[in-house]
Amino acid sequence: MSRTRIKICGTTSIKDALLARDAGADAIGLIFARSRRRVDGPTARRISLAVGPSLARVGVFVVGEEGGALDEVLRTADVARLSALQLHGVSGAAGDLYLQAALRYYPVLQVVRPGDELPQPHEGLELLFDAAQPGSGMTLDWQALRTRFATGSWLAGGLGPQNVGQALRILPAAGVDAVSALEVSPGIKDPDRVYAFVRAVSAAGPRNDHE
Numbered sequence: 001m002s003r004t005r006i007k008i009c010g011t012t013s014i015k016d017a018l019l020a021r022d023a024g025a026d027a028i029g030l031i032f033a034r035s036r037r038r039v040d041g042p043t044a045r046r047i048s049l050a051v052g053p054s055l056a057r058v059g060v061f062v063v064g065e066e067g068g069a070l071d072e073v074l075r076t077a078d079v080a081r082l083s084a085l086q087l088h089g090v091s092g093a094a095g096d097l098y099l100q101a102a103l104r105y106y107p108v109l110q111v112v113r114p115g116d117e118l119p120q121p122h123e124g125l126e127l128l129f130d131a132a133q134p135g136s137g138m139t140l141d142w143q144a145l146r147t148r149f150a151t152g153s154w155l156a157g158g159l160g161p162q163n164v165g166q167a168l169r170i171l172p173a174a175g176v177d178a179v180s181a182l183e184v185s186p187g188i189k190d191p192d193r194v195y196a197f198v199r200a201v202s203a204a205g206p207r208n209d210h211e
C-alpha cells in the first residue's frame, strides 16, 4: 500500500511554495511554458532554495514551444534548481529521442492526453494523464481511462478538494496534480483549498499497487 503523492502546480511565489509544503504536498510545479502562471528562472530559483530539500520542484515545459528546446530546458532547470521535468507535447520517434536525452539529466513526468499513444517505459519516467488544455480545470473521463491507466501514473485535469476522492476511487493514481481548483486567481493559491485538497487525498487512503 502506498500514499498518493501530491503536486501543487502553477506556484509563482515563495509564500505559495511554503503553503504547499506546509499543507503536506510532495511537489510544486513551476511553469516555464506559455501560461498565466509562468515564472522566470531567477524567481523559480528563489522559490526552490526557499522550500528546503524535502519538497520536489517540477519544471513544466511544452516541447515545440519557445523555451522547449532541450538545451534551453536544461539551462532553465539548472538555473531554477529543479528536481524533475514535466514535459508536455512529447510525441513520436523524435519525441522519444528528446525524452531519452532529457532522462540523462532529470527524472521526467511525461504528460499523456486522452487519445495519445502510451509512450515506451523508460527508467526515470512516470506518466501524468492530463486534459488536452493543461491548467484549464477540465476533468478527464476517469472511467474511460481505467483500461489504459498504467500502474505508477499520475492524474491531473480539473482535480480539487471536491472530486479528488472520487477520482482516486476509480483510478489508482500514484500521484495527483492540480492547479485551477486551488486558486483565487491564476498563479495565486487559496490556502483553504490547498489544505482541503491535501486532506481529501489523505482521506482517500493509501492505494493498493497490486490491484
Ligand SMILES: O=C(O)c1ccccc1NCC(=O)[C@H](O)[C@H](O)COP(=O)(O)O
Pocket (backbone or CB within 6 Å): 009, 010, 029, 031, 033, 034, 035, 036, 037, 060, 062, 088, 130, 131, 133, 134, 135, 136, 137, 138, 156, 157, 158, 159, 177, 178, 179, 180, 181
Ligand atoms: O497551468 C497552466 O497554466 C499550464 C500551462 C501550460 C502548460 C502546463 C500548465 N499546467 C500544467 C499542470 O500540471 C496543471 O496542474 C494540470 O494541467 C492540471 O491543471 P488543472 O486542470 O487546472 O488542475
